[in-house]
Amino acid sequence: MAYLTALMLVLSGLPAIASVTGEKPSAPDKPWSAELHVKRYFRSHTSYEFGNPDPPRQAPLSRLEFPMNTWWAGGEFRRRFSRFSAGLEVLRSVSRESEGAFKDSDWTNNTRTDLKTIYSEAECRMEPSYMVRGDVDLKVADWIGLPVWLDPRPVVGIRWQRLEFMAHDGFQVYLYPDDENPLGAGKPPEPYPGDAIRFSQDYWQFFLGIRTDYDLGRHLKTSRRLKISGRLDWAYVSGENKDHHLQRRGTRLTFENTSGSAWHASLGFQAGLTENINVGVEAEYLRIQTEGSHQWIDDMERADQTWINGVKVWSEQMSLMIKLEYLF
Numbered sequence: 001m002a003y004l005t006a007l008m009l010v011l012s013g014l015p016a017i018a019s020v021t022g023e024k025p026s027a028p029d030k031p032w033s034a035e036l037h038v039k040r041y042f043r044s045h046t047s048y049e050f051g052n053p054d055p056p057r058q059a060p061l062s063r064l065e066f067p068m069n070t071w072w073a074g075g076e077f078r079r080r081f082s083r084f085s086a087g088l089e090v091l092r093s094v095s096r097e098s099e100g101a102f103k104d105s106d107w108t109n110n111t112r113t114d115l116k117t118i119y120s121e122a123e124c125r126m127e128p129s130y131m132v133r134g135d136v137d138l139k140v141a142d143w144i145g146l147p148v149w150l151d152p153r154p155v156v157g158i159r160w161q162r163l164e165f166m167a168h169d170g171f172q173v174y175l176y177p178d179d180e181n182p183l184g185a186g187k188p189p190e191p192y193p194g195d196a197i198r199f200s201q202d203y204w205q206f207f208l209g210i211r212t213d214y215d216l217g218r219h220l221k222t223s224r225r226l227k228i229s230g231r232l233d234w235a236y237v238s239g240e241n242k243d244h245h246l247q248r249r250g251t252r253l254t255f256e257n258t259s260g261s262a263w264h265a266s267l268g269f270q271a272g273l274t275e276n277i278n279v280g281v282e283a284e285y286l287r288i289q290t291e292g293s294h295q296w297i298d299d300m301e302r303a304d305q306t307w308i309n310g311v312k313v314w315s316e317q318m319s320l321m322i323k324l325e326y327l328f
Helices: 002-019
Strands: 032-050 062-067 071-080 084-093 102-106 118-126 130-138 150-174 190-215 226-245 252-272 277-298 303-307 312-327
Touching: 032 084, 032 252, 032 277, 062 150, 062 190, 102 150, 118 190, 150 226, 190 252, 226 277, 252 312
Parallel strands: none
Antiparallel strands: 032 062, 032 071, 032 312, 062 102, 071 084, 084 130, 102 118, 118 150, 130 150, 150 190, 190 226, 226 252, 252 277, 277 303, 277 312
């Protein structure tokens, strides 16, 4: 909450910062832009793990990994002023099945805590999921004497992700014995058809960084619009998870409340097609790491327990995006 308050103060203070300069830069001829975005994630996942709250307190005790190699679509509106620009991007998942397997691993042998004793794999479906980003940047190139074709801008904003997964039609195999499964690897794999685990996740990311545009067309003294764009930012992250094991007897839920940080970077290229239309491609990387508390609720076990030992939630997201921009 303190970080959010500070971010709002920075946003509200941008006009005052700009007013201390003498000469204002000219306003753009076409101040509005609307973009169509199509994004493909690859080698991407979101995962969580937790340790044992009781002796021998091994960590991890359990780890779950959800693949998010899916297609997304949406768009962005941006308004450019003489000194600022502000934008809002909204994306929604459009593909159902994620490429890659859901993985569930357990370390339940209390004597050999380094042994992975149980392993599960399943197909993973992405239910309707959303990403929203709002940001404001500030033009500073003229303040520090940079050439007109180079435009670095401090940027602040908020990213929100709501990710929904369903693990289904998988199997479970016992790799080594533990107290509950003395046969260990002697048991054959157990299939579990149908929907098995519903997982929901929210990430709030309050970020601060720099965005840079390199006007390649102006630098090369050509009339064609050519631009290279890059971004690097750091974020404070607040996260919440909910995990519902659908094939357990009764109601079995787990929750995580975590906080941490994220690093985000992107690099893109854009070219003009007509006077008002640009086409571009962008590569993006996001790494989120958080820690916090894990709550286990099981009505059949009469359990409602919360602990912090070994609780980690993290995500690695890589994507390529094609975008079409209309200037007006």
